[in-house]
Each structure stands twice: as C-alpha cells, then as structure tokens.
Amino acid sequence: MNITFLVGNGFDIQQGLDTRYTDFYQSIEAEENQFYREIEKNPDNWSDFEYALGEYTKRFKEKIDEENEKNVKSTMFQRFFEDYNKVKNDLGDYIEKEESKFEVSSDGNKVKDTLDNFYKALEVDDRNIFWKLLAYRNDDDIVNVISFNYSSILDKAFNPLKNRIKLEWNRDNRHTQLGKFIHIHGEADRYLTLGVNDSSQIANDFFPENTLYRLVKPIEIKESRDSRDTEAENIIKTSEVIVIFGMSIGDTDAKWWNDINEWLALDKKRLLLICAYEENIKSKRDASTYIECRRRWQERFVGFANYGKEENQEGFNDKVQNQIFISINQTTFFPGIAIKKEKIAENTLN
Numbered sequence: 631m632n633i634t635f636l637v638g639n640g641f642d643i644q645q646g647l648d649t650r651y652t653d654f655y656q657s658i659e660a661e662e663n664q665f666y667r668e669i670e671k672n673p674d675n676w677s678d679f680e681y682a683l684g685e686y687t688k689r690f691k692e693k694i695d696e697e698n699e700k701n702v703k704s705t706m707f708q709r710f711f712e713d714y715n716k717v718k719n720d721l722g723d724y725i726e727k728e729e730s731k732f733e734v735s736s737d738g739n740k741v742k743d744t745l746d747n748f749y750k751a752l753e754v755d756d757r758n759i760f761w762k763l764l765a766y767r768n769d770d771d772i773v774n775v776i777s778f779n780y781s782s783i784l785d786k787a788f789n790p791l792k793n794r795i796k797l798e799w800n801r802d803n804r805h806t807q808l809g810k811f812i813h814i815h816g817e818a819d820r821y822l823t824l825g826v827n828d829s830s831q832i833a834n835d836f837f838p839e840n841t842l843y844r845l846v847k848p849i850e851i852k853e854s855r856d857s858r859d860t861e862a863e864n865i866i867k868t869s870e871v872i873v874i875f876g877m878s879i880g881d882t883d884a885k886w887w888n889d890i891n892e893w894l895a896l897d898k899k900r901l902l903l904i905c906a907y908e909e910n911i912k913s914k915r916d917a918s919t920y921i922e923c924r925r926r927w928q929e930r931f932v933g934f935a936n937y938g939k940e941e942n943q944e945g946f947n948d949k950v951q952n953q954i955f956i957s958i959n960q961t962t963f964f965p966g967i968a969i970k971k972e973k974i975a976e977n978t979l980n
Contacts, residue, residue: 634869638778640876645968651679663713680882684831691833725780725818732968738790746798751957764799772809780818827884875905887934894950905960924956
C-alpha cells in the first residue's frame with residue numbers, strides 16, 4: 631500500500647519555527663524594494679505572500695500603463711523581477727537561519743507513533759474505515775512525502791523510516807518503509823519556488839508568456855527540469871491513502887487539490903485525510919459547530935475539482951464526499967520532534 635503525506639508550513643510552525651510570512655517580514659528592511667515597501671504599508675494584506683503577489687501584479691500593471699516613456703516602462707519591468715528575486719533570496723536566507731536554531735530528534739519511536747496514530751484523532755466510525763484499509767493487506771506499506779516547505783525539518787523527522795519498521799497495523803510479516811521524499815517547492819538553498827498557481831491569478835494580459843515561469847509555480851517547477859513535478863504526480867496517482875497536514879488548501883496550490891480530486895474520483899476505496907487547523911475551535915463541546923467546520927473544509931477542497939476547466943464541480947461532492955475525512959486541530963504529527971538548541975543548552979546546564 632502507498633500512503634502519501636502532503637505537508638505544509640503548519641508543520642514547521644507546530645514545531646516552533648517562526649516561518650510564517652509575517653515572521654519573515656519582521657527581518658526585512660524596506661530599502662528600495664517595491665515589495666518590501668508594499669508590505670511595510672499594509673502587512674496584513676501580505677500575510678499570504680503568494681496570493682498578495684498576484685494582486686500586486688494587477689496594481690503594477692496599472693502603474694506601468696500610466697507611464698508614457700518606453701524606457702521608463704522597461705526599467706520598471708526589469709526592476710519588478712530584480713526586487714522579486716531579492717525577496718526569494720532573502721526568504722531562503724531567513725528559512726536557513728531559522729532552521730539552524732533547532733535540533734531534530736532521530737528517535738525512531740517518533741516516526742512509529744506518528745504513523746500509528748495519524749488517523750486516530752478521527753471519530754470511531756471514521757477510524758474503523760482507515761483501520762480496515764490499513765490492516766487487511768498482504769503487501770508492505772510505502773510512505774511517500776511531498777513537502778511544500780523550504781526547510782529540512784520534516785526530512786530529518788522521517789529519516790528513521792529509511793529502515794523498515796513494524797507498525798501497529800502491519801499484520802503478519804508486513805513492514806513500512808520510506809519511499810520518495812520530494813520538496814515540490816524546492817528548498818531554502820535549491821530551486822526555492824514562490825508564486826501563484828496559474829496565469830489567471832496575476833495580470834496575465836500584461837506579462838509576456840516567456841516571463842511566466844518567474845511567477846507561476848507549476849511552470850517554474852517544470853522548467854527546472856528536475857522531475858519533481860512528474861514524480862509528485864505519479865506518487866499521488868499510485869496512492870491509496872493521502873494525508874494533508876499543515877496546509878490551508880489555498881488557491882495558489884490549486885493544481886494539487888485538483889489532482890487529488892481526480893485521484894479520489896477514480897476509485898471509491900481511496901481515502902483522503904485533511905488535518906485542518908481552526909483557531910476558534912477549542913473543543914468538541916458543540917457538535918454542530920464541529921460538523922459545520924468539517925463540511926466547510928470538505929466543500930472547499932471539492933471546490934477545486936475541475937479547476938481551470940469549463941466543467942464545474944456540480945455533483946462532484948456526492949461522488950467523493952465519503953472519501954474525504956477531516957481531523958480538526960490534530961497534534962499527533964511528530965509532536966516535539968524539533969527542539970530549540972538554546973533549550974537543549976539550558977537543560978544541559980541544569
């Protein structure tokens with residue numbers, strides 16, 4: 631069986647890393663960079679940099695349209711990409727510096743506990759569905775990871791899985807082992823990919839087609855020619871269970887949500903678990919609030935079915951709804967795997 635984890639920045643944040651865009655902005659100075667000036671004026675509008683980037687391209691187009699001199703327009707256009715590249719480089723430096731503050735435990739039990747329990751925050755009826763699929767198999771299990779993070783904290787967390795381990799649901803002679811680990815958006819020091827999902831999310835009538843790879847993530851990934859896109863696509867296609875953790879299911883990654891919707895629709899036995907974060911839900915006291923939240927996440931995800939195509943997703947929800955499970959505010963994903971070095975030093979002294 632192939633089990634695939636898609637993991638986003640919520641994982642690093644849960645480990646204690648300050649890797650929100652708003653954390654990064656506190657480390658920058660406006661200087662002459664147009665993006666930093668925009669962020670300084672209204673940081674709340676840039677809490678999601680990729681979405682805000684798309685919106686900014688529309689305002690930038692208006693600025694250039696107001697300019698009459700061709701040379702000035704050309705300079706403005708060139709400066710746009712120079713400033714944008716600086717943001718990417720500064721972000722890579724910031725992630726590396728933030729990650730260097732932490733040590734990652736090599737305790738194999740952390741991997742075992744996480745994989746044994748990844749579905750157990752669900753209610754009993756849903757847990758039983760996962761158990762039946764996981765336990766009653768004859769083949770070994772392969773765990774693949776598609777990381778949307780630039781840091782390598784998650785890589786280190788999964789390192790013990792390079793050796794075969796026995797999990798709670800590995801019956802008889804079955805074992806589990808790590809398959810492929812892909813940084814789909816690159817890493818802090820290699821092919822850091824930042825941008826929107828497609829040209830509809832920017833001023834697409836303004837940017838020449840031969841510049842879109844700088845702004846549209848799927849194009850940049852493909853142009854990088856390192857096969858991470860095709861490998862990730864193949865991993866999804868051959869999965870039987872997919873788990874999404876630490877991701878907001880945002881528009882700027884719509885390609886992947888559409889791919890997973892298509893994957894679900896092809897086989898009713900396939901299961902998707904979305905580990906959702908809801909700041910305002912502190913307990914399960916109010917069942918109706920909890921149910922409403924769960925349905926909202928399901929509907930949001932299914933809303934990406936047929937993304938960018940003329941067909942809509944009407945009726946699609948009925949096809950895959952029973953295959954989508956929502957776990958709210960789950961804390962069983964490598965809890966405490968990363969520890970701040972200064973805390974380790976304090977404990978050593980004590």
